[in-house]
Amino acid sequence: xxxxxxxxxxxxxxxxxxxxxxxxxxxxxxxxxxxxxxxxxxxxxxxxxxxxxxxxxxxxxxxxxxxxxxxxxxxxxxxxxxxxxxxxxxxxxxxxxxxxxxxxxxxxxxxxxxxxxxxxxxxxxxxxxxxxxxxxxxxxxxxxxxxxxxxxxxxxxxxxxxxxxxxxxxxxxxxxxxxxxxxxxxxxxxxxxxxxxxxxxxxxxxxxxxxxxxxxxxxxxxxxxxxxxxxxxxxxxxxxxxxxxxxxxxxxxxxxxxxxxxxxxxxxxxxxxxxxxxxxxxxxxxxxxxxxxxxxxxxxxxx
Amino acid sequence: xxxxxxxxxxxxxxxxxxxxxxxxxxxxxxxxxxxxxxxxxxxxxxxxxxxxxxxxxxxxxxxxxxxxxxxxxxxxxxxxxxxxxxxxxxxxxxxxxxxxxxx
Numbered sequence: 001x002x003x004x005x006x007x008x009x010x011x012x013x014x015x016x017x018x019x020x021x022x023x024x025x026x027x028x029x030x031x032x033x034x035x036x037x038x039x040x041x042x043x044x045x046x047x048x049x050x051x052x053x054x055x056x057x058x059x060x061x062x063x064x065x066x067x068x069x070x071x072x073x074x075x076x077x078x079x080x081x082x083x084x085x086x087x088x089x090x091x092x093x094x095x096x097x098x099x100x101x102x103x104x105x106x107x108x109x110x111x112x113x114x115x116x117x118x119x120x121x122x123x124x125x126x127x128x129x130x131x132x133x134x135x136x137x138x139x140x141x142x143x144x145x146x147x148x149x150x151x152x153x154x155x156x157x158x159x160x161x162x163x164x165x166x167x168x169x170x171x172x173x174x175x176x177x178x179x180x181x182x183x184x185x186x187x188x189x190x191x192x193x194x195x196x197x198x199x200x201x202x203x204x205x206x207x208x209x210x211x212x213x214x215x216x217x218x219x220x221x222x223x224x225x226x227x228x229x230x231x232x233x234x235x236x237x238x239x240x241x242x243x244x245x246x247x248x249x250x251x252x253x254x255x256x257x258x259x260x261x262x263x264x265x266x267x268x269x270x271x272x273x274x275x276x277x278x279x280x281x282x283x284x285x286x287x288x289x290x291x292x293x294x295x296x297x298x299x300x301x302x303x
Numbered sequence: 304x305x306x307x308x309x310x311x312x313x314x315x316x317x318x319x320x321x322x323x324x325x326x327x328x329x330x331x332x333x334x335x336x337x338x339x340x341x342x343x344x345x346x347x348x349x350x351x352x353x354x355x356x357x358x359x360x361x362x363x364x365x366x367x368x369x370x371x372x373x374x375x376x377x378x379x380x381x382x383x384x385x386x387x388x389x390x391x392x393x394x395x396x397x398x399x400x401x402x403x404x405x406x
Contacts, residue, residue, distance in 0.1 A: 029390050
């Protein structure tokens with residue numbers, strides 16, 4: 001039994017990593033490794049069309065993971081199913097914590113469109129009237145929130161008009177240095193007139209559309225103009241950094257290992273009005289998803 | 304039954320990815336190998352005294368290499384065929400060719 005559980009988890013992680021690298025291709029091939037968009041409540045799959053819960057709350061708190069991650073990234077180490085959402089649910093009361101799993105290799109706008117529809121279906125079928133929605137997005141998950149908010153609003157979904165709180169945790173709104181580097185490296189290597197160099201560029205070019213979107217923080221369908229943050233909602237940004245000393249050279253180069261502080265705060269985005277932002281030097285990219293200091297900050301903002 | 308089916312789908316999916324990796328990996332490795340070797344063959348070709356032998360060796364080297372890599376690539380293709388993953392179709396029934404060609 002123990003073996004089958006851990007084997008299942010290994011399979012899920014392999015699927016998440018494969019989907020991050022090649023998710024769009026896997027989906028197009030109908031490959032069983034492609035991760036379908038799935039909602040979870042208390043570790044169990046939740047049917048958005050017929051949600052069955054013992055105590056459904058009027059506030060929904062949805063946590064969205066990042067590239068190549070699973071919903072388990074939110075769990076505090078050694079504390080199964082305890083995460084920012086569950087802690088908020090406990091403090092706020094009348095709140096249901098949900099998690100999302102999705103194919104992070106698909107273009108962000110396509111995931112955003114599907115997520116907007118999924119939330120609408122969930123809210124319409126929720127056993128009690130939904131009054132408030134809280135979105136917590138780690139890394140790419142934050143970009144997915146922005147995309148879903150835009151498409152939900154554009155489609156006139158009822159949930160987009162409710163009380164909304166969006167928390168972007170280590171999200172590369174202006175792009176990630178690693179994705180930008182991959183993009184530049186591939187284009188430079190492809191120009192070299194030597195086959196053995198070009199092959200390296202071609203291998204880098206195999207990366208998924210989801211990863212490509214991360215190079216510039218693209219969340220809308222190509223050809224769509226830059227859209228502002230959803231008005232009427234509150235928007236919070238959280239950033240991390242590898243070193244404790246905020247001005248350390250390592251932080252200037254690598255940020256939280258993948259995302260710079262300026263990108264996490266959307267410094268280059270025009271017309272952005274963040275409700276609040278916070279930085280956590282010494283907390284790296286992955287630990288931002290399950291760190292007590294971040295949890296405390298989220299509680300201060302949302303409770 | 305559903306769990307068994309999805310588990311089977313997962314293993315077939317993994318075989319499909321590994322088969323593609325083998326197939327395209329061998330092709331790319333062949334290009335790297337031959338182009339690196341060509342650097343040396345090109346340098347030797349500039350020396351008149353070794354040129355005839357160099358060309359014969361190059362032809363043998365490239366022939367054997369191509370045969371070896373093609374065999375590995377074929378094995379990968381066979382794995383993909385055995386995995387039997389069929390491309391998903393779009394809403395209008397067509398296959399997303401652009402995405403399929405990405406490999």
